Amino acid sequence: MPDDSSLAQKRTVSGGTAEDALDVLADRSPKGRFSRLLPFMGPAFIASVAYIDPGNFATNIQGGARFGYTLLWVIVASNLMAMLLQTLSAKLGIATGWNLAEHCRRRFSRPVVAVMWGLMEIVAMATDLAEFLGAAVGFNLLFGIPLWVAGILTAIATFLILGLERYGFRPIEAVITALVGIVSVSYLVETVLDRPNWGDVLYHSVVPQFSGAESVLLATGILGATVMPHAIYLHSALTQGRVVVRDPVQLHRLFRYELVDVIVAMGLASLINMAMLIMAATTFFQHGMTGVGSLETAHRTLEPLLGKGSSWIFAVSLLASGLSSSAVGTMAGQVMMQGFLKRRIPVWIRRIVTIIPSLVVISIGLDPTRTLVISQVVLCFGLPFAIVPLIMFTSSKSVMGVLVNHPATTAATGIVATLIIALNVYLVYQVFAAG
Numbered sequence: 001m002p003d004d005s006s007l008a009q010k011r012t013v014s015g016g017t018a019e020d021a022l023d024v025l026a027d028r029s030p031k032g033r034f035s036r037l038l039p040f041m042g043p044a045f046i047a048s049v050a051y052i053d054p055g056n057f058a059t060n061i062q063g064g065a066r067f068g069y070t071l072l073w074v075i076v077a078s079n080l081m082a083m084l085l086q087t088l089s090a091k092l093g094i095a096t097g098w099n100l101a102e103h104c105r106r107r108f109s110r111p112v113v114a115v116m117w118g119l120m121e122i123v124a125m126a127t128d129l130a131e132f133l134g135a136a137v138g139f140n141l142l143f144g145i146p147l148w149v150a151g152i153l154t155a156i157a158t159f160l161i162l163g164l165e166r167y168g169f170r171p172i173e174a175v176i177t178a179l180v181g182i183v184s185v186s187y188l189v190e191t192v193l194d195r196p197n198w199g200d201v202l203y204h205s206v207v208p209q210f211s212g213a214e215s216v217l218l219a220t221g222i223l224g225a226t227v228m229p230h231a232i233y234l235h236s237a238l239t240q241g242r243v244v245v246r247d248p249v250q251l252h253r254l255f256r257y258e259l260v261d262v263i264v265a266m267g268l269a270s271l272i273n274m275a276m277l278i279m280a281a282t283t284f285f286q287h288g289m290t291g292v293g294s295l296e297t298a299h300r301t302l303e304p305l306l307g308k309g310s311s312w313i314f315a316v317s318l319l320a321s322g323l324s325s326s327a328v329g330t331m332a333g334q335v336m337m338q339g340f341l342k343r344r345i346p347v348w349i350r351r352i353v354t355i356i357p358s359l360v361v362i363s364i365g366l367d368p369t370r371t372l373v374i375s376q377v378v379l380c381f382g383l384p385f386a387i388v389p390l391i392m393f394t395s396s397k398s399v400m401g402v403l404v405n406h407p408a409t410t411a412a413t414g415i416v417a418t419l420i421i422a423l424n425v426y427l428v429y430q431v432f433a434a435g
Helices: 015-025 033-040 043-052 054-067 072-096 100-107 110-143 147-167 169-194 198-206 213-226 229-239 248-283 295-306 308-341 347-363 368-382 384-394 397-403 407-433
Strands: none
Touching: 015 033, 015 248, 033 248, 043 072, 043 169, 043 229, 043 248, 043 308, 054 110, 054 213, 054 248, 054 295, 054 308, 072 100, 072 198, 072 213, 072 229, 072 248, 072 384, 072 397, 072 407, 100 110, 100 229, 100 308, 100 384, 110 147, 110 229, 110 295, 110 308, 110 347, 110 368, 110 384, 147 169, 147 308, 147 347, 169 248, 169 295, 169 308, 198 248, 213 407, 229 308, 229 368, 229 384, 248 295, 248 397, 295 308, 308 347, 368 384, 384 397, 384 407
């Protein structure tokens, strides 16, 4: 166990939930199978918010509008890869009681740690800025208010969400899960209104294919928008010290319950991403509107095609996505700063630091959708600095003990990491080559 005042002590669940979890692990709980799962659900739902943030809205809508259902399999494959990486991150926190950033601080030299922290701060700020903009655009589309006023409303809303941390981690988990639920229900309704061809949806979900060179580039963008370095760092912090056991049998049980959390949460995120692309394919591509690429255009175009309710639902889902991901982005920044530097600043200061550049971006009139896409490029620079140390630590017996990776898991993760990093480098090359 960590011997300093790490986040483990800050982020334990409420006493009742922790006791319920320990009873389940010790086989003392009389509850049914479903009720036994509940104390362990939550961390993956928070991490999964990064996979349905406004950046995903932008890439999925472009993918569906331009290529129909063709790239659905990319979303399925991307989320399976992300599921594997998030599982390893959660396991690192469970097995060691330390998060990924704390492990880096303990095991790497100071110059290396300083460089990693600097890169991750840039990643966290770029992510937070883009997600802040997504929520502001949601307010703007929903109420028709100026974007700068929408930005201030976004700041107030995320302050309120983050303020729940003083009551423990369970209230934040509940609010974030509720916001994810709103996005889920919104896209369920959109999918019903769309009336997609389910045979084509199923076929393209499992059969890999492209439709020209541009579809390859967009597929790379969808993958780049899926795996997020800040989510990898955050997940290990959400599980460290959340439920503490040292018995090897109970550790394996705890990991299996957290695995269910990851599968359910990331599976839901995958379905939401697929619903975004299906909506764009059915509504825009099949009506010949292949040029729909921005959030504002998608919102404006939905109303004449599917009715006023559809554009309202789209704005609500974007707002819920932006608020939840903006709050989670700020949390990830806190985790990384404390992990790398062993220092913590008040969350409201970090929030203000993010608000200022966001309001500047809004005031000078930069295209919010373009800003979201650029943020995905910034994220790819941070990916190797999250994935590589994660594989190093989780494949070490001395670090992980009984929860060390099976060699096949390490090999599979290495292949996934190589593919993700290579595709993201290709994406950056294409972005700069295209000017």
